[in-house]
Amino acid sequence: xxxxxxxxxxxxxxxxxxxxxxxxxxxxxxxxxxxxxxxxxxxxxxxxxxxxxxxxxxxxxxxxxxxxxxxxxxxxxxxxxxxxxxxxxxxxxxxxxxxxxxxxxxxxxxxxxxxxxxxxxxxxxxxxxxxxxxxxxxxxxxxxxxxxxxxxxxxxxxxxxxxxxxxxxxxxxxxxxxxxxxxxxxxxxxxxxxxxxxxxxxxxxxxxxxxxxxxxxxxxxxxxxxxxxxxxxxxxxxxxxxxxxxxxxxxxxxxxxxxxxxxxxxxxxxxxxxxxxxxxxxxxxxxxxxxxxxxxxxxxxxxxxxxxxxx
Amino acid sequence: xxxxxxxxxxxxxxxxxxxxxxxxxxxxxxxxxxxxxxxxxxxxxxxxxxxxxxxxxxxxxxxxxxxxxxxxxxxxxxxxxxxxxxxxxxxxxxxxxxxxxxxxxxxxxxxxxxxxxxxxxxxxxxxxxxxxxxxxxxxxxxxxxxxxxxxxxxxxxxxxxxxxxxxxxxxxxxxxxxxxxxxxxxxxxxxxxxxxxxxxxxxxxxxxxxxxxxxxxxxxxxxxxxxxxxxxxxxxxxxxxxxxxxxxxxxxx
Numbered sequence: 001x002x003x004x005x006x007x008x009x010x011x012x013x014x015x016x017x018x019x020x021x022x023x024x025x026x027x028x029x030x031x032x033x034x035x036x037x038x039x040x041x042x043x044x045x046x047x048x049x050x051x052x053x054x055x056x057x058x059x060x061x062x063x064x065x066x067x068x069x070x071x072x073x074x075x076x077x078x079x080x081x082x083x084x085x086x087x088x089x090x091x092x093x094x095x096x097x098x099x100x101x102x103x104x105x106x107x108x109x110x111x112x113x114x115x116x117x118x119x120x121x122x123x124x125x126x127x128x129x130x131x132x133x134x135x136x137x138x139x140x141x142x143x144x145x146x147x148x149x150x151x152x153x154x155x156x157x158x159x160x161x162x163x164x165x166x167x168x169x170x171x172x173x174x175x176x177x178x179x180x181x182x183x184x185x186x187x188x189x190x191x192x193x194x195x196x197x198x199x200x201x202x203x204x205x206x207x208x209x210x211x212x213x214x215x216x217x218x219x220x221x222x223x224x225x226x227x228x229x230x231x232x233x234x235x236x237x238x239x240x241x242x243x244x245x246x247x248x249x250x251x252x253x254x255x256x257x258x259x260x261x262x263x264x265x266x267x268x269x270x271x272x273x274x275x276x277x278x279x280x281x282x283x284x285x286x287x288x289x290x291x292x293x294x295x296x297x298x299x300x301x302x303x304x305x306x307x308x309x310x311x
Numbered sequence: 312x313x314x315x316x317x318x319x320x321x322x323x324x325x326x327x328x329x330x331x332x333x334x335x336x337x338x339x340x341x342x343x344x345x346x347x348x349x350x351x352x353x354x355x356x357x358x359x360x361x362x363x364x365x366x367x368x369x370x371x372x373x374x375x376x377x378x379x380x381x382x383x384x385x386x387x388x389x390x391x392x393x394x395x396x397x398x399x400x401x402x403x404x405x406x407x408x409x410x411x412x413x414x415x416x417x418x419x420x421x422x423x424x425x426x427x428x429x430x431x432x433x434x435x436x437x438x439x440x441x442x443x444x445x446x447x448x449x450x451x452x453x454x455x456x457x458x459x460x461x462x463x464x465x466x467x468x469x470x471x472x473x474x475x476x477x478x479x480x481x482x483x484x485x486x487x488x489x490x491x492x493x494x495x496x497x498x499x500x501x502x503x504x505x506x507x508x509x510x511x512x513x514x515x516x517x518x519x520x521x522x523x524x525x526x527x528x529x530x531x532x533x534x535x536x537x538x539x540x541x542x543x544x545x546x547x548x549x550x551x552x553x554x555x556x557x558x559x560x561x562x563x564x
Contacts, residue, residue, distance in 0.1 A: 052405040056563060077407040088398030097326060104319025105406045147402070
């Protein structure tokens with residue numbers, strides 16, 4: 001399937017010499033959800049702004065649905081919906097008119113049925129006649145999402161959509177994202193919440209200092225880069241790792257009654273069999289054994305630190 | 312052409328006008344009435360006639376022009392500056408609209424508002440003095456062209472401005488003095504010869520003169536010059552706007 005979004009060798013440099021994007025390449029297939037992770041100032045918002053036409057790339061080419069975003073900007077932008085990071089809304093206008101405006105701006109004829117459906121889905125219907133200035137922060141963010149959905153985009157950008165919102169809205173938003181994905185909409189989101197990426201994304205991209213460090217299938221990423229942790233629960237407490245087990249990279253668990261061992265799932269030998277034998281020989285009695293995969297957060301922190309060291 | 316987009320911008324801008332309708336309507340009525348009290352009655356009682364026209368009626372075209380120009384500028388400059396200030400301009404920049412459509416929407420709405428105010432002043436003035444309109448179609452043409460060209464200028468100011476203070480600067484320091492010195496309240500033939508020559512460098516003179524001609528059939532400068540002046544000014548503003556969008560100056564980094 002051809003990519004719905006293609007970013008080729010895109011560079012963005014400002015007049016002051018700051019290079020916000022350094023030859024970024026990216027291909028996104030229709031219907032997938034890609035989450036971008038990265039520290040503040042990594043270039044996530046610049047990348048989105050450059051794709052959407054808010055800023056112009058210094059070099060490179062971007063196509064959306066096969067349309068060049070500069071040569072055939074009208075066809076490209078018709079396909080794009082954007083929920084910006086900042087809550088930018090005209091405070092004196094009503095919710096309904098604000099959302100209708102977005103649909104018209106994107107060249108679509110008025111469709112009250114669709115707007116009603118969107119507002120109801122986002123729990124905004126009761127507030128449709130309220131002025132934006134009367135709404136809470138969470139409600140305003142819902143309005144931004146409604147505006148982006150009002151013109152039925154095929155590619156939706158969500159720039160930190162759940163920053164500073166309550167759990168309820170976050171859950172609602174995840175549901176909306178799932179529905180959109182089911183309808184074939186491609187979603188690109190940036191987030192600080194790694195659990196958000198872990199929960200809804202198909203692929204994860206990590207961006208840092210204007211460079212995409214990796215874009216990988218979420219499961220593959222977690223399997224490839226994930227460390228597994230083996231926690232051996234003992235029947236009696238212990239204060240330190242016995243000397244006979246010094247050869248293994250062990251630590252005493254927080255509860256003071258377990259040994260913690262981390263191992264690479266991709267390694268030829270995990271060393272688990274030998275470790276368990278050694279524990280038995282040391283005279284320790286096992287009460288329970290647990291394993292868990294490291295979270296995306298641990299992978300992300302590890303990856304960014306690794307890059308920092310390399311730099 | 313994205314006509315839905317143009318209409319969306321136009322409607323959104325007009326909604327701001329309807330929200331403050333009382334202020335939009337009362338303010339020109341009040342200021343026109345005050346001008347009549349001060350210029351028409353107090354001063355006018357001593358001047359009587361200018362070029363055979365009752366002074367109260369003579370100042371009406373200048374009064375209308377003053378409002379149409381300043382309102383055209385302030386409405387258009389505010390219209391495009393406010394989204395920049397609020398950050399809502401992101402939507403305009405990421406929408407499938409080109410610069411012609413953006414300008415049509417914003418400038419069209421600003422020109423509509425300033426024409427509305429021009430008509431309100433005209434109606435208010437008609438309550439105070441007899442107002443013959445010698446060339447109605449020319450009057451409409453001058454009002455439409457003036458409101459459009461000054462709204463275009465306002466649009467440029469709105470893009471240029473980085474603060475509300477700057478937004479007020481050009482209308483306050485440039486446009487209002489030019490209008491007051493452009494024969495809004497007098498005929499330039501009343502000036503000493505040297506100032507008559509100097510004042511011909513003021514572009515507003517040509518607009519007010521042409522507009523006054525459409526009422527009374529008498530003008531300070533030939534009507535053709537007036538049409539050339541307003542046409543030239545419109546083309547200049549359009550050229551500047553075309554450059555702004557091509558370069559992305561102060562709107563797209």
